[in-house]
Amino acid sequence: MANKQEDQAFSVLPCTDLQADIAFYTRELHLQLLRVYPSDNPHSAELSGFGLSLLLDTRYAGAPGLLVMKSEAKSRSTLHSPSGTEIRWESPVEPFMQSFASHRTEICTLRSTPWTAGHAGTHSRDLIPSRLNGGIIASHIRIPNGGPVRDRVHYHTAGFQLLFCVQGWIQLAYEDQGPPITLRAGDCVTQPPHIRHRVLETSNGLEVIEIGTPAEHVTAIDNDMQLPTGRVDSHRLFHGQRFCHFTLESARWQPHRLPGLAAADTGVAEASAGLAGVRMLKAMGASPSYVTSHDAQLLFTYVVTGSVRINRQLLVAGDAFTLPPDDEYTIGDISSDVSLLEVSLPGTFATRI
Structure with a gap:
């Protein structure tokens, strides 16, 4: 036969x-x-x-x-x-990181960047419209109607990627990081290169900020792995980086590098081996306007709540600004209820006031 x-x-x-x-x-x-x-x-x-x-x-x-x-x-x-x-x-893999060309101050307001309809009922807006010549992408994503998500196990090749929850909640599973994680407003995780993960469920009205560098990178599907894996290895390195999970309720507040603000370090700088830094900021006492500058390759800030004036423009919740290195800018009118997400590349840098 x-x-x-x-x-x-x-x-x-x-x-x-x-x-x-x-x-x-x-x-x-x-x-x-x-x-x-x-x-x-x-x-x-x-x-x-x-x-x-x-x-x-x-x-x-x-x-x-x-x-x-x-x-x-x-x-x-x-x-x-x-x-x-x-x-x-x-080449099978694009560079993990991309140098940032010299760039100008970039302010993105909620009014100036309308939402664009995406796949599966999502909406998004670009918080750095220039993407700094392909160096970075910062997307504000919202999902009006939540529920279980039919997501595949996948990974990204971005050199650095951050997921920050603005409002609502999102449940995800990550490779070798134990049971599923639920991010709530003010929480964030990093997604190191090649870490397998899957979105399980979202709330109604979910809003997240997703930051990745370079702007264009690969999303690859893993058809063999099941998540969660049942293993916990918090020290595992993924291309030199550890997974980092920060919760706002565990924040430890200390004076920020800028007057009038307190900062809670998320641990991202250590987990990413200094590649990037992420801090939550809030108001701390009254402070007059002042002029400052920095030498970071990239300094991105998103206004979560409240308001702050950058140069002559008052920025409110939903607005974002990217400030280039070595340029002087004025900070003032920090509201008592301000809450900011600050992301820098690299993790540490110098500030002049």
């Missing part, structure tokens, strides 16, 4: 010279030749390699194809098969 043949799928490429193409793919790409058909005068050949199954077919009259080879090896020049298919080499 013949063995049952497994189902297979092939990418079909046009072929004008079967023997020449076979020689090309086996020599240049090191693909394996599996079989030719028919034996006496073959018109097609099956090859495999790099997770790819190819069918070269002289009967197929389509346009030449394109193969993109993801390889960490040194990039090669673009090649073309004898039948015209283009072979292009690309």
Whole structure:
């Protein structure tokens, strides 16, 4: 009794010279030749390699194809098969971090950046519209109608990523971090490169801030892992970073580097090996306006509640501002109920007043 043949799928490429193409793919790409058909005068050949199954077919009259080879090896020049298919080499992973080009003060108000409808009923707005030449993305995301989320286990290749809860709550599971975590207003987590995670459920009216650098990065699906994993390894490193979970109720307040403010350090600077710093700020006593500057590559602030004046502009809840290094700016009119999310790259930097 013949063995049952497994189902297979092939990418079909046009072929004008079967023997020449076979020689090309086996020599240049090191693909394996599996079989030719028919034996006496073959018109097609099956090859495999790099997770790819190819069918070269002289009967197929389509346009030449394109193969993109993801390889960490040194990039090669673009090649073309004898039948015209283009072979292009690309790096499998984009840089984790991207340097920030010189940038100006960028103020983003709730009124000036309307919400844009996204997938699955979400809305979002860009808090750094310029994205600093691709260096960073800061998204304000809201989900009006919550409930269980049909999310896949996935990970990102961003060099640094932060998820901060503005209002409502969101439940997530993270690789080797124990039972699911529920973020509430004022809480945050970092998502180190390649840590597997999944969104489980959200409240109605959820709002979160998601910050990632570089602005464009890969989201990859893990079809094998189940979350939670049942393991707890809080010291595990993911590409040099530890997972960090901060809750507002556990905050320890100390005088901030700027007068009139108190700060609660989230632990992100230590967990990210100094790559980034995240602090929650609140008002602490009255302070007159003052001029200050800093030398951080990036200093981003989101107004959670209350108000603060930057230069001549009064910013209120939902507004955000990004201040470039070495430029002087004026801070004043800090309201008694102000609450700010401050994110810096790197984690520590100098301030001048």
